[in-house]
Amino acid sequence: MNIDGLRFEPYKLPASLAPLRAEVREFLASEIKNFTPVHRSNSWDAFDPEFSRKLGARGWLGMMLPKVYGGNERGPLERYVIVEELLAAGAPSGFHWIGDRQSGPLLARYGTEEQKKTILPQITAGEVCFCIGMSEPNAGSDLASLRTRAERTDAGWLVNGQKIWTSHAHRAHYMIALFRTSPPDKDRHAGLSQFLIKLPSEGITCRPIKDLTGRAQFNEVFFEDALLPHDALVGVEGAGWKQVVEELTFERSGPERYLSCFLLLTQLIDAVKDSASPETLRKIGEQIALVTALRNMSLSVAGMLNEGRDPSLQASIVKDVGCTFEQGLPALAQELVDLEPSLASYGNDFQQVLGNLMQLAPSFSLRGGTPEILRGIIARGLGLR
Amino acid sequence: MSELQNILEESVARVLDDSIDNQFLTSVEENGWPTELWNTLCELGLPQILASEESGGMGGSWADAYVVVRRCGYASLPLPIPEAIIATWIAKQAAIELPEGVPGLIPQPLTSDLIRGDSLTAEIARIPWGRDANYYLGITDASELVILGRDGIALVAEDNLGRDPRDTVSFGNARLLNRTATDLPPDAVQWLCAMLRSAQIAGASARCLEIGIEFVGNREQFGRPLSRFQAIQHHLAVMVGAIATVDSMSANAFRAMDHYGINGGPGERDAKFEIAAAKCRASDSVETVTRIGHQVHGAIGFTYEYGLHFLTRRLWAWRAEFGGSGKWAQYLGEVAKAQGGDNIWAYITN
Incomplete structure (x- = not known):
């Protein structure tokens, strides 16, 4: 068994991207300087339409999209630099996140001319929020078992069923949803199709679900005889699974896979700075080594994408290792600094960031593929299944 | 990896995988230094990978050296090829010629006080393949590169957990074969x-x-x-x-x-x-x-x-x-x- 296919080639970003990075840093230094650390620790979940519009005005959203649809036709590496800077700084990215990362590229590839002309410019301007309707009450990690049906009628697609855990659905402008368009046969992945849905819409009800932090970010979404126009179908009828898998490669490879807790690491460094014992410095140093390794691995995946190679196995490895890192940080921070994790009304910045991320951490291994699923993908890559 | 690195890795892998198996590793643990394999790897030019082509080296980069060193680890190579690559590079930085044969790297900075005139008196532990080395190379805390021969040394053979030699070498008033300022850090x-x-x-x-x-x-x-x-x-x-x-x-x-x-x-x-x-x-x-x-x-x-x-x-x-x-x-x-x-x-x- 040769495992060379698993290697992460070192990739160095071209020096020509340095001015862009500097520009983003300068922008962030002025735009988010008044945001509290605990607010910034929500980063890619924090919902801030005004901030997203500013990014759009800079040309930093949907930047890989064709110019005729408002994009910049920039490369994946430029987007990579912008995203990692936004995340490391804790810039509020929830409003534009899904549209910029996956729905824009999906529509550019599979959308109708009309959809591209109307929607893509809104994505690049930071004016629309997308959500993704995938999971259902009985289809979580086993996504292919989903049951919500879209039936072709003369009037359009008639949808009945239910989605769940749909982030931002209650405040999104569009949903990209995966529905069953023909009954399952031997190939469980056949008969699924993707749809573009304008929200709010008749026959579609969103009910926010309060999460353990007390906030409501995700939703139950009910479809009761919801009628979608014929051209709501995205891409090829029955090819939804393949299209979704393509999308997930983007979802699993980016810097968001290890930066969710980066703000806690910076807070931890400052919290122990003046009194750090060698033992404490060692524990922080180990995290610095790990986060640097994850960045290099993530860059390597970006390099592979840039060269048109398929990094889906490497992307799964980055997400799995990244998740272990992110989820371990709150406990480590708690071990090294003997202060209570707190809610935003009490305590110092470190305590508030710790309190927020400690509560959010369980979700890191649920979104975008659980470790159980990812390790199965890695095992398949090793030829074990 | 570049095309050249792929070729380099393949050729190193071929030699190492052909030569090294459990029987070979067992025999090295029992009998010591495998002369034949060392000679083969030297003929391939591996210790000289970072040396310039004018001086008979491969003119390679550190990225090329990585491919070789990683492969040495992969093969459990019981020979100081990686250490020899470092010795060659350190000598190149100081523009000196190394003696022929196997280098013994002195792992820690040498205290300058231990050098009197042109001789060193010191006991140095954990020198990789110290018993097999033809010469020893160290850097002093004053950033001087020093080269010593085997004359006047006493040796206590020790192994690490991998059963690779990590010997204690005592230099008793041993004469420095070379002594040159280097801009490398002492460590x-x-x-x-x-x-x-x-x-x-x-x-x-x-x-x-x-x-x-x-x-x-x-x-x-x-x-x-x-x-x-x-x-x-x-x-x-x-x-x-x-x-x-x-x-x-x-x-x-x-x-x-x-x-x-x-x-x-x-x-x-x-x-x-x-x-x-x-x-x-x-x-x-x-x-x-x-x-x-x-x-x-x-x-x-x-x-x-x-x-x-x-x-x-x-x-x-x-x-x-x-x-x-x-x-x-x-x-x-x-x-x-x-x-x-x-x-x-x-x-x-x-």
Whole structure:
């Protein structure tokens, strides 16, 4: 068994991207300087339409999209630099996140001319929020078992069923949803199709679900005889699974896979700075080594994408290792600094960031593929299944 | 990897894989220095990979050297080819000729006080292949490169956990064969060898994984191959993740040597951060790799005959050599402290 296919080639970003990075840093230094650390620790979940519009005005959203649809036709590496800077700084990215990362590229590839002309410019301007309707009450990690049906009628697609855990659905402008368009046969992945849905819409009800932090970010979404126009179908009828898998490669490879807790690491460094014992410095140093390794691995995946190679196995490895890192940080921070994790009304910045991320951490291994699923993908890559 | 590096890796792999098996490794443990293999590897020009083409070397980069050193780890090579690469480079930096034969690297900075006139009196522990070395190379705390011969030495043979020689050499008024100022830091040997070990750990870990994958595909229990059990699959997937971090970081450290070197002055960029991060990560990963590597094998992996131990014992030795995770993590922690939370991201991405 040769495992060379698993290697992460070192990739160095071209020096020509340095001015862009500097520009983003300068922008962030002025735009988010008044945001509290605990607010910034929500980063890619924090919902801030005004901030997203500013990014759009800079040309930093949907930047890989064709110019005729408002994009910049920039490369994946430029987007990579912008995203990692936004995340490391804790810039509020929830409003534009899904549209910029996956729905824009999906529509550019599979959308109708009309959809591209109307929607893509809104994505690049930071004016629309997308959500993704995938999971259902009985289809979580086993996504292919989903049951919500879209039936072709003369009037359009008639949808009945239910989605769940749909982030931002209650405040999104569009949903990209995966529905069953023909009954399952031997190939469980056949008969699924993707749809573009304008929200709010008749026959579609969103009910926010309060999460353990007390906030409501995700939703139950009910479809009761919801009628979608014929051209709501995205891409090829029955090819939804393949299209979704393509999308997930983007979802699993980016810097968001290890930066969710980066703000806690910076807070931890400052919290122990003046009194750090060698033992404490060692524990922080180990995290610095790990986060640097994850960045290099993530860059390597970006390099592979840039060269048109398929990094889906490497992307799964980055997400799995990244998740272990992110989820371990709150406990480590708690071990090294003997202060209570707190809610935003009490305590110092470190305590508030710790309190927020400690509560959010369980979700890191649920979104975008659980470790159980990812390790199965890695095992398949090793030829074990 | 570049096309050239692929060819380099293939040719090194062919020689090493043809020569080294369990029987060979056992015989080296019993009988010592394998002259024939050493000569073959020297004929391939491996110790000279970083030497310029004018001086008979390959004119290679550190990134090329990485490919060779990683492969030495992969093969459990019981010879100081990686150390010889470092010796050649250090000599090149100081523009001196090395004596013929096998180098013995003095791992720590030499205290200048131990040099009287043109002679050294000192007892140096843990010199890799000290018993087989034709000469010894060290750097003093005053950044002088010194070369010593074997005249007047006394030797106590010791091995590391991998059964590779790590000898104590006593120099009694031994004459310096060469003494030249160098702009390398006094602890350059430690930095560079820590980097070597990170690459060797990457290689040996990859081989552990390969052997494990092969084993679980063949071994059946409860009527099916072990590879069909999800618990086994997840064990190996976790091992893959640990190895990925090491592979990525060790390769990165060698690249950083190409870009920045190791002797940056105060505030100047050099490869020290990347080397420290690579060895810290490599040492930290050894626990995961050896634990899972052994676990998926069951009892057979614990036997001498099966030979997994040729890799795992070396991994345990290399984990600590030239500084373990703690030492390098502390260096990184000091960097983090000096930079502060606000600047650490800029530092990492620089």
